[in-house]
Amino acid sequence: MRKIIVSSPAAQFLFAALLICGSVTFLFAQRKERLIEAWKPTHFDVSIVFDRGLTKLTSATTKIDIVTRRSDVNVIDLDFGSMPVSSVLVNNAPAKFTQHDEKLDVQLASPAQKDQRLGLTITYSGTPKDGLILSIDKDGSPTAIGDNWADRVHNWIPCLDHPSAKASVRFTVTAPSDFTAVANGVMESVKPSPATAVKTWVFYETRPVSPYNMVVAVGRFATGELEGTSPVPVSYYVPMSEGKFAEKAFSPAIPAIITFSNLVAPYPYKKLALIVGATKFGGMENANTIVFSPNYFNNFTTAPGRSKKFDIPKSTEDVDAHEIAHQWFGDSVTESTWADLWLSEGFATYFAGLFLEKNEGPDVFREYMRGNAKSYLEYEKKRRAPIHDIQTEKLFDLLNPNNYEKGGWVLHMLRGMLGDEAFFAGIRSYYDKHKDSTATSEDLRAALEKASGRDLKSFFDRWIYKAGHPVYQTSWNDAGNGSITVTLKQTQPDEAFLQPVTVEIVTEKGKQRVTMEPKSKETTITVKSAPPRAVMIDPDELVLKEVVN
Incomplete structure (x- = not known):
C-alpha cells in the first residue's frame, strides 16, 4: 500500500506523533502476533x-x-x-x-x-x-x-x-x-x-x-x-x-x-x-x-x-x-510475520522505481531513489530501529520509511553488489518458491545467495536485523612515488557496514575508480594517482548513506 497521505498541518502533527509513539513502542514494548498454531x-x-x-x-x-x-x-x-x-x-x-x-x-x-x-x-x-x-x-x-x-x-x-x-x-x-x-x-x-x-x-x-x-x-x-x-x-x-x-x-x-x-x-x-x-x-x-x-x-x-x-x-x-507491484510481492508472496513487512512494502517501493527506470528512464529512477533516501534519512533522525522490527506494537506504526524506502534501498544495494543477472535470477527464484504462500527475510537471502554464489549473511545481519546506515568521510595523503593513500571512515555511532564501496578519484588527467572493502570503521588503500581534485564516494549511488566533510 501507499502510506497514509499527510496533507494538512493537523495530519502532519499526527504523523509526527505517531513517529514519537513508534520510538516509545520500540523501546518499551514487545509485539505479540497471532500465528497459525491449532x-x-x-x-x-x-x-x-x-x-x-x-x-x-x-x-x-x-x-x-x-x-x-x-x-x-x-x-x-x-x-x-x-x-x-x-x-x-x-x-x-x-x-x-x-x-x-x-x-x-x-x-x-x-x-x-x-x-x-x-x-x-x-x-x-x-x-x-x-x-x-x-x-x-x-x-x-x-x-x-x-x-x-x-x-x-x-x-x-x-x-x-x-x-x-x-x-x-x-x-x-x-x-x-x-x-x-x-x-x-x-x-x-x-x-x-x-x-x-x-x-x-x-x-x-x-x-x-x-x-x-x-x-x-x-x-x-x-x-x-x-x-x-x-x-x-x-x-x-x-x-x-x-x-x-x-x-x-x-x-x-x-x-x-x-x-x-x-x-x-x-x-x-x-x-x-x-x-x-x-x-x-x-x-x-x-x-x-x-x-x-x-x-x-x-x-x-x-x-x-x-x-x-x-x-x-x-x-x-x-x-x-x-x-x-504488490500483486507479486505482498499478495502472492506474503510476509510470514509483520516483522518482515519490508518484503511487501520495500519490494513495492523498489519495483515502482524499476517501473520508472524501464518506462521513464534512468535519470527519473535516480531522482526517485534520492527522494526515498532523503525520506529514510529524515525518519532515522527521529527513530533508530532495524527493518526486521519485532518490537513495534502498533501495526500502523510499521508503515514507516524503514519498511518502505530503506527496504527499497536494500534491494537496490543488493542489485548493485550482485549485478542485474544474479539479482533478478534470485528474485525470480524467491518468487517462484514462495508464490501463493509466505516468506521471510531468510528465504530471500537464501534465494539470492544461491543465484549469486555469494555469502550475504553479514549484509542481511547489518542492514535488516540492525539499525542505521553508514556515514562516510574520506581523506587522502600523498604517499610519494606517484601514489596517494585514500582513507574511508565511517562516523556513525554504531558498528561498521562492510559491503564494498566504490571511490572515484578525479585528477587533472581524468578519473579512476577503486573499490574499498571495509573490515572496520576505517579503511585505507594506496593508489597510483596524481594529487586528486576530488574524491567521490559511491558515484553510481548504489549505497544508502550520508557523506560528511
Missing part, C-alpha cells in the same frame, strides 16, 4: 446482503473450511468483531459458541485430531465498526468498500486475522440493482431479481490470499475496461463524476503488469480491478482488486511534477506502479 483456514465462502442505503448487512453468512494442525483441538478461536452472531454450525451441526473481546470461540462437540478437516458456518448481521467501510462518495452516493489492513477484516468476516492465514475466497454479494459490485477474483455470475430490485454477484478467487486482502466494493461507479494489449482484463470502478479521468489516470497499469511480468513472473491473477473509494491509504493492494484513495483524482489535470510518458502527476504514476 488450525488454519483453506477456503472462505462469504455471502453478504446489503440494505437499500448500504448502511448495514441485513444478513451475512461466512463458511470457512479449516484443517487442524495438531491433535486434541477443542475450540476454534476465530477473530470476529462486534456484529451479533445468530448461529454457528460445525459440519452442518449446531455448535456452542461464545462471542467476546473481538473473538468468536466455537466449541467442538469432540476434540479434533491433527489434519482433520472441518466446515464452519457463521451467520450474523449488523453494521461493522471497521474493515468494511460504509460511507458516501464524492457524488453523495452510498458505497461499501473493504479496507482491512492490517488486522481489521475480522470486523466483518470471521477469520484468523493474520497475513499468513491465506486461503481462497468466494464472495456472494447482494445489493440494490442500481449499484455495481466487484470483489477479489473472477466474476462467476450476476443475477438480477426484478421482484426485489436487487442483484447478486458471485466472485471467486481460487488462489490463496491473506485475510486483509479479501475485499468487496459496492457503489454507483463509472466503469470500463482499459484499452491496450494486456495479459489479463484491467477494469476500473470510480465515482461517476470522475469517470472522465480514469482511462488516463490508470494508463500506467497495463505497462506495469507487462514490466513486472518480464522482470519476475507472469501476473499471478486472472484480472485486475482498479477502484477509487474509501481507504485509509493512498492505495491498498487488495489481491487483484486495488482500492485507491478518494483523493486520487484531486488536481489531476493541474498538479505539477508530471510523468513525461503518461502526462499524469508523478505521484499518480508512483502509486499505480506501487500497488500493482
Whole structure:
C-alpha cells in the first residue's frame, strides 16, 4: 500500500506523533502476533446482503473450511468483531459458541485430531465498526468498500486475522440493482431479481490470499475496461463524476503488469480491478482488486511534477506502479510475520522505481531513489530501529520509511553488489518458491545467495536485523612515488557496514575508480594517482548513506 497521505498541518502533527509513539513502542514494548498454531483456514465462502442505503448487512453468512494442525483441538478461536452472531454450525451441526473481546470461540462437540478437516458456518448481521467501510462518495452516493489492513477484516468476516492465514475466497454479494459490485477474483455470475430490485454477484478467487486482502466494493461507479494489449482484463470502478479521468489516470497499469511480468513472473491473477473509494491509504493492494484513495483524482489535470510518458502527476504514476507491484510481492508472496513487512512494502517501493527506470528512464529512477533516501534519512533522525522490527506494537506504526524506502534501498544495494543477472535470477527464484504462500527475510537471502554464489549473511545481519546506515568521510595523503593513500571512515555511532564501496578519484588527467572493502570503521588503500581534485564516494549511488566533510 501507499502510506497514509499527510496533507494538512493537523495530519502532519499526527504523523509526527505517531513517529514519537513508534520510538516509545520500540523501546518499551514487545509485539505479540497471532500465528497459525491449532488450525488454519483453506477456503472462505462469504455471502453478504446489503440494505437499500448500504448502511448495514441485513444478513451475512461466512463458511470457512479449516484443517487442524495438531491433535486434541477443542475450540476454534476465530477473530470476529462486534456484529451479533445468530448461529454457528460445525459440519452442518449446531455448535456452542461464545462471542467476546473481538473473538468468536466455537466449541467442538469432540476434540479434533491433527489434519482433520472441518466446515464452519457463521451467520450474523449488523453494521461493522471497521474493515468494511460504509460511507458516501464524492457524488453523495452510498458505497461499501473493504479496507482491512492490517488486522481489521475480522470486523466483518470471521477469520484468523493474520497475513499468513491465506486461503481462497468466494464472495456472494447482494445489493440494490442500481449499484455495481466487484470483489477479489473472477466474476462467476450476476443475477438480477426484478421482484426485489436487487442483484447478486458471485466472485471467486481460487488462489490463496491473506485475510486483509479479501475485499468487496459496492457503489454507483463509472466503469470500463482499459484499452491496450494486456495479459489479463484491467477494469476500473470510480465515482461517476470522475469517470472522465480514469482511462488516463490508470494508463500506467497495463505497462506495469507487462514490466513486472518480464522482470519476475507472469501476473499471478486472472484480472485486475482498479477502484477509487474509501481507504485509509493512498492505495491498498487488495489481491487483484486495488482500492485507491478518494483523493486520487484531486488536481489531476493541474498538479505539477508530471510523468513525461503518461502526462499524469508523478505521484499518480508512483502509486499505480506501487500497488500493482504488490500483486507479486505482498499478495502472492506474503510476509510470514509483520516483522518482515519490508518484503511487501520495500519490494513495492523498489519495483515502482524499476517501473520508472524501464518506462521513464534512468535519470527519473535516480531522482526517485534520492527522494526515498532523503525520506529514510529524515525518519532515522527521529527513530533508530532495524527493518526486521519485532518490537513495534502498533501495526500502523510499521508503515514507516524503514519498511518502505530503506527496504527499497536494500534491494537496490543488493542489485548493485550482485549485478542485474544474479539479482533478478534470485528474485525470480524467491518468487517462484514462495508464490501463493509466505516468506521471510531468510528465504530471500537464501534465494539470492544461491543465484549469486555469494555469502550475504553479514549484509542481511547489518542492514535488516540492525539499525542505521553508514556515514562516510574520506581523506587522502600523498604517499610519494606517484601514489596517494585514500582513507574511508565511517562516523556513525554504531558498528561498521562492510559491503564494498566504490571511490572515484578525479585528477587533472581524468578519473579512476577503486573499490574499498571495509573490515572496520576505517579503511585505507594506496593508489597510483596524481594529487586528486576530488574524491567521490559511491558515484553510481548504489549505497544508502550520508557523506560528511
